[in-house]
Every structure is written in C-alpha cells, then in structure tokens.
Amino acid sequence: MIEIAVLGYGVVGSGVVEVLTTHADSIAHRAKEKINVKYILVRRDHAESSLQGEFTKSFDEIVDDPDIKIVVEAIGGLNPAYEYVRRSLEAGKSVVTSNKELVASKGAELLKIAQEKNLNFLFEASVGGGIPILRPISQCLAANDVVGICGILNGTTNFILTKMFHDNMSFEDALKLAQKLGYAEHDPSADIEGMDACRKICILASLTYGHHVYPEQVHTEGITEIRKTDVEYADSWHGVIKLIGEVKKEENGRLQIIVCPMFIPSDSQIATVDNVFNAIMVRGDATGDVLFYGKGAGKLPTASAVVADVIDCVKHLKARKYLFWDAGSPDYIDDYTKDIRAFYVCAKYKEDAEKGLALATKEFSTLEHLKRKNAPLGEFAFVTDTMQECEFRKKCIVLKKAGIEIQNTIRVGDM
Ligand code: HSE
Numbered sequence: 001m002i003e004i005a006v007l008g009y010g011v012v013g014s015g016v017v018e019v020l021t022t023h024a025d026s027i028a029h030r031a032k033e034k035i036n037v038k039y040i041l042v043r044r045d046h047a048e049s050s051l052q053g054e055f056t057k058s059f060d061e062i063v064d065d066p067d068i069k070i071v072v073e074a075i076g077g078l079n080p081a082y083e084y085v086r087r088s089l090e091a092g093k094s095v096v097t098s099n100k101e102l103v104a105s106k107g108a109e110l111l112k113i114a115q116e117k118n119l120n121f122l123f124e125a126s127v128g129g130g131i132p133i134l135r136p137i138s139q140c141l142a143a144n145d146v147v148g149i150c151g152i153l154n155g156t157t158n159f160i161l162t163k164m165f166h167d168n169m170s171f172e173d174a175l176k177l178a179q180k181l182g183y184a185e186h187d188p189s190a191d192i193e194g195m196d197a198c199r200k201i202c203i204l205a206s207l208t209y210g211h212h213v214y215p216e217q218v219h220t221e222g223i224t225e226i227r228k229t230d231v232e233y234a235d236s237w238h239g240v241i242k243l244i245g246e247v248k249k250e251e252n253g254r255l256q257i258i259v260c261p262m263f264i265p266s267d268s269q270i271a272t273v274d275n276v277f278n279a280i281m282v283r284g285d286a287t288g289d290v291l292f293y294g295k296g297a298g299k300l301p302t303a304s305a306v307v308a309d310v311i312d313c314v315k316h317l318k319a320r321k322y323l324f325w326d327a328g329s330p331d332y333i334d335d336y337t338k339d340i341r342a343f344y345v346c347a348k349y350k351e352d353a354e355k356g357l358a359l360a361t362k363e364f365s366t367l368e369h370l371k372r373k374n375a376p377l378g379e380f381a382f383v384t385d386t387m388q389e390c391e392f393r394k395k396c397i398v399l400k401k402a403g404i405e406i407q408n409t410i411r412v413g414d415m
Contacts, residue, residue, distance in 0.1 A: 002031070002314050004070040005039040005062040007084055009046060009055075012098050012125075013074035015303030017051070020310075027307065031314040038068060041075075041084075059084055063091045070313050072306060073097040082106055089113045089121060094317070096309040098125035098302050104199035108212035108327045120321050122309035127153070127200045128278050130301025131294040132308075137208055137282060138323055144284030146208045148248035150415050153200040153259075155276035155296045156184045156191040157223050157243040161261075162274040164231050165240055171226060183276055183297075193222035194243065194259045201245030204280070205257055209249060212328035213257060219336040221260040230408055232372040233346060233381045239265045242273075244413055254334040262413035263344050263383070270415050281415060337390040342412035344370075345396070346381040348405045353380040359402050363395045383412060 006013050017037055020027060028034045039062050040054045049055070059080075062068055071088040073095060075081045081102050085095050090113060097103065103110075103123045114121035124134050137146070152158050156178055163174035175192065178184035190196045198220040205213040223243050234241045242264050247257040264271045269291055273279040278296030283289050295301040312321060349356025357380045361367060367382040375381075384392065389411075396406055 001034045001036055002069050002317075003036050003038040003067045004072060004310065005041065005065075005068050006037055006072045006074060007041040007059070007062075007081075008074035008076065009040050009042045010074065010076070011299045012076070012302050012306065013040065013072070015299035016072055016074060016306050016310075019300065019303045019307045023307075027311060031311045033314050035310065035314060038065070059087075063087050063093075068093055069317060070094045070096065070310055072310060073099055073102070074306070075099070077101060078105065085110060085121075086113065089117060089119055092117060092119065094120040094122075094313045096122050096306055096313060098123065098306050100126040100196070100199040100203060104202040104215050107203065107206055108325055111324050115320070115324060118320055120313045120316060120323075122312060122321065122323065123203070124309050125302045125305035127203050128280055128292065128294070129296040129298060130304050131278060131280065131292050131296060132305070133204070133280050133292050134207055134323075136290075136292065137204070141282060141284050141287065141290065144286045146249070147283040147285055148246065149201070149204050149208060149280065149282050150244055150246040150270070150413070151280035152242055152270060152273050152278050153197040153245045153280065153296065154191055154194075154243055155278055156188065157194075157197070158273065158278070159183050159276045160192070161223060161226070161241055161243065164226070164228065165235070166274070168228070170228060171224065192224055194220040197243055197245045198259045201247055201257060201259055204245075205247040205255060206325045206328070207323070208247070209255060211326050211332055213247075213255065213333065214328055217257070217328070217330070217333045219258050219260070223261050225408060226261055226410075227408065229346060229372070230344070230410060233344065233370045234263050236370050236372055237263060237344070237368070237383060239263045240271045241410065242270060242413070244270075244415075246413070250334060252334075254332060256334050256336065256339045258336050258339070260411055262411050264413045264415060268413075268415050270413070337393065338388055340386050340388050341414065342386045343384045343389075343392050344381065344410040344412060345384065346379070346407045346409075347399065348376075348378045348407060349380070349403065351377040353378050356380050356404055357382070359404060360399060363398055379407075
C-alpha cells in the first residue's frame, strides 16, 4: 500500500480523489500497489463530505509523516504551492502537480531538488489537461530533433474565438458566455491576455530544448484586441484566428517563442480545433508533424493526467523517471521581431481606401488585398509577404506618416 496526500480540494483535488476512488481496483492493478489517500489538505471545512478522516488543515502533519511517499499538489498559483512542493521534495516525497504557473516559473529549481533526492517531480496535467503531451515529447518522440511546437493551449480563448467566428458574437458577449458556462474564471485575465498559454508554451519549450524558458522572456499577446472586423477579413482570406503558442529552435541554438493571435489557413488541422478543445502540433525531424488533440481543462480530464503521474511515481519509487531541464539564461531567447512571417493589416485612409491600398502596395510591393461586406469608407485590409517583423513594423511607421491609420495587425501562422 502506498500512502499519498492531496493538497487542495478544489476542482482538480476533488477530481483526483474521485478518480482514485472510483478506479481503485484498476489503478491498483496498473500500479501493482494499492494507493491510499491518507490526507487531503484543505483550507475550509467540507462538512458535507464523507472524507472527514482524511481532511487536515496542517501541511506540517503531511510533510512530517514518513508514511507519505507521494504528494499531489492541487492548490494552484505560486503561494503556498511553491513552498509546499519544495518542502515535500526536500522531505523525500515525490510530487505530482497540474500547476502550470508553478512549473513555468520554478520548474528547473524543483526538478533539480527532485534529481538530487532521487525523487520524481511529474506534471503531465500542467499542459493540455487530459491530453498526453509531456510524456510523448520526453519519451515517444525522443529520437527526433524537435523543429518546433505550436498549438492552441487555452480552451477559454478558443471558445471565445469560435463563438466570434461561427456565431457572429462580439468578444465581450463571447467572454460573458464563457463565464456563464464556467469555462472562463470570474477574473479571466490570465486566459484572455495569454498568460495561461504562455506558461504552457514555456513548459513545452523547457522540456523539449533542455533549458528553462521563463514566462517573462516570452512576448505574449492575448485576444482582447480581436474585433469582428478582423474575423470577417480572416474568413475572406479562407482562414480563422486562433490564439497560438509557438516555439522554434533556430540554427544559432536560440529559441524563437511567442504567444499571440494568428491568422491560420482553413486547411490547417489547427484551424479545425474549436470550442474548448486544445491541439498541440509537434514538428519532429523524423516524424514530421504529430498532432495531439483533446480537452485541455476540466475536472476529470485533468485528474486523469494527475492520477496517471501518481501511478508512474508508484512504479518508479526507487528509480527516477528521466524528466529534467537546466536553468535558463537571458540570451537563450531570441528577439521575436527577428522572426520571419506574413502579417494581416486592417487600416483606414481618409475616405479613400483605393488610395490607401496604393500607398500600402508601394511600401510592401506584393500584398493580398482582402475584402469584406459593408466595410466603412476608407477601410482596407491586406496580407503581406513574409518578412522579418522588425522590417514590417518599420513599413507600418512609413504608412502612418503617409496618413494611414492602422487599426489592427495580426501575425499569419505557418501551420
Ligand atoms: N483556463 C485554462 C483554459 C484551463 O481555459 O484552457 C486550465 O489550464
């Protein structure tokens, strides 16, 4: 029998206890040991629950108990999760977490402690919820050089963009609906401003390329500036707009990494991923593109990934799983404006769109003119050829000086 503790009894913590209870026999069969939840760390009383014997409000009780071999951290956020995870590892307990904020900012440090103590620190659920992605990257695709990873890493924003596209909703109405359905938090900023996707691409990049990428190193834009106008132009371009996290390894060994909305052509597999679903594309030099698709959030999908990590910990109590990356450095990430891609531009020139387009054509040489119904006088939109982003920005400044009002620009994804 292996004794474990679960820290937190919110959506993830209660899901983990539920899965461990309802699947107890099959899990014991797979882990070759029974797994017993000895403690559940809670902040408040849960008088209605039948688990009164397991509830405790004392983390010290858990960390001081030598019977506890595995701690599941399901509190979320950095504090006190970071302290509890660090102390659990230092006390000789393996740790499983779904906490992307913790892994994205403290992963290298916690993995180092786990390595020194010959313990496991596993976090499959931190990216893509129930979608297996970290284990496939570190094990199944290990023979590849990964050229890049890109994908839809946030379900809430994908739901909002889907509603804007298919149901003609405004951003504000789609956000309200996401909140009503329980997808978006009361404070949705981490989702809509791209921080959640940023943390996930940091974890994927750190694991894949071996050095920690910190969230503050990643240029991150959310979806709050996306208008119905942009949706209409994307549609006329035969594409969609998705919030994409992307990382690529450059020949100089540095990484190009970004989170931002992108125009994606309709024939890309990523374009067909709608609602709260996530999709992660891993580009291996041997495999080509491999796509992972599924529910990136939710109680049971996330609990499924956490419990699978617990089973793995039980099976590897004495032999560490190889999952590691080193600390990062400031020069590991390249300037995102050096990356090469095409850009969508929506602009206005007085009441003369034709003249505006002629000025834009002079600056950009070749461009693809986009049209939409009922565009106001003077509005025009186009997609440029591929170029370095810094070059694109310089050309936009020239257009502004010529009297063109640039209303929005969106990067075009190559996927
Ligand atoms: N808020 C996240 C999302 C779920 O909407 O995808 C947890 O990562």
